[in-house]
Amino acid sequence: LIYIYDLPADYNARLLQYKHHALACTWRGFDAGNHTYLKDSVYAVETFFHEALAVSSHRTFDPEEADFFFAPTYLTCYMWPVHGWADGPWYHAPIPNPRPMHAANFIDEVGRWVNATMPYWSRRGGRDHIFLWPHDEGACYMPSWIYNNAIFLTHWGRLDADHVSGSGWPPDNYSQPVVYPRFQPLDWRRMYKGHLCYTPGKDALIPAFKASNSYHRSPLVGVPPVKKDVLLYFRGDIGMYREWWYSRGIRQSLYRLAMEDKWREKYN
Structure with a gap:
């Protein structure tokens, strides 16, 4: 209690x-x-x-x-x-x-x-x-x-x-x-x-806050799960114009990988 x-x-x-x-x-x-x-x-x-x-x-x-x-x-x-x-x-x-x-x-x-x-x-x-x-x-x-x-x-x-x-x-x-x-x-x-x-x-x-309507297709609310081979949760902007030390280089690494591997075309 x-x-x-x-x-x-x-x-x-x-x-x-x-x-x-x-x-x-x-x-x-x-x-x-x-x-x-x-x-x-x-x-x-x-x-x-x-x-x-x-x-x-x-x-x-x-x-x-x-x-x-x-x-x-x-x-x-x-x-x-x-x-x-x-x-x-x-x-x-x-x-x-x-x-x-x-x-x-x-x-x-x-x-x-x-x-x-x-x-x-x-x-x-x-x-x-x-x-x-x-x-x-x-x-x-x-x-x-x-x-x-x-x-x-x-x-x-x-x-x-x-x-x-x-x-x-x-x-x-x-x-x-x-x-x-x-x-x-x-x-x-x-x-x-x-x-x-x-x-x-x-x-x-705990994760950064996301409103509940962001999860309307989540298996946690009864929606059949989608088969995924990639799991990534990122809250915020990728920050290509941010100083690298703000995220210890994580934002910039994600941006580079997304561009090089064409994540938008593959996973959207």
């Missing part, structure tokens, strides 16, 4: 009010006739998972009988399109970049709220607590005191011990040092130094 923390709205629902883009953050919307339509936002898993868990038979309202505890944050929604676009909130420095610094301080606040408000983090040292973090470089820069204990659901399974940011988007470079005397007198990178981005056996890898 899973207990869902009722976090302050600053960490989830209120961010939906601050966003400036209707298609961001949520997995569904409503048209002028009040009909539901599905979105395909890659980060929409945050709101989808929260909603799905809220109505799940595995949810419990009694924390004393819970096996796991879930802290529902909409942190990728904060990263975009709230941070740097809305007037706030800011997390421990009045400068917009790097965005991961604000994200790390955000989660640090959530962890401290959980620890101070209810006794369950302390009961097992956070080992039964779950955080969802589906942004580009996953949990690489999450605060060590939370990451080393809690379970993280992430799509980024990087295993390097001494990792540095590989983002192709400068504001997301988590290796960028920041010291701001009034709000953050020590380099923020001390918060995450020394831990992996993904720990097998503790964390779980």
Whole structure:
């Protein structure tokens, strides 16, 4: 059974009010006739998972009988399109970049709220607590005191011990040092130094979000399976104009193979 923390709205629902883009953050919307339509936002898993868990038979309202505890944050929604676009909130420095610094301080606040408000983090040292973090470089820069204990659901399974940011988007470079005397007198990178981005056996890898109408011909919903000799799932653009280090060369390798082997003609 899973207990869902009722976090302050600053960490989830209120961010939906601050966003400036209707298609961001949520997995569904409503048209002028009040009909539901599905979105395909890659980060929409945050709101989808929260909603799905809220109505799940595995949810419990009694924390004393819970096996796991879930802290529902909409942190990728904060990263975009709230941070740097809305007037706030800011997390421990009045400068917009790097965005991961604000994200790390955000989660640090959530962890401290959980620890101070209810006794369950302390009961097992956070080992039964779950955080969802589906942004580009996953949990690489999450605060060590939370990451080393809690379970993280992430799509980024990087295993390097001494990792540095590989983002192709400068504001997301988590290796960028920041010291701001009034709000953050020590380099923020001390918060995450020394831990992996993904720990097998503790964390779980999840795919980037795709709306359910993408699977209408899936065998999982009863459609007869198609015989395939190639299985590939890739979410995003191939990135022929992207910097190679952003995907560690995977995008460029896929593009080269697709062109050389004429994948479009063979498999479409």
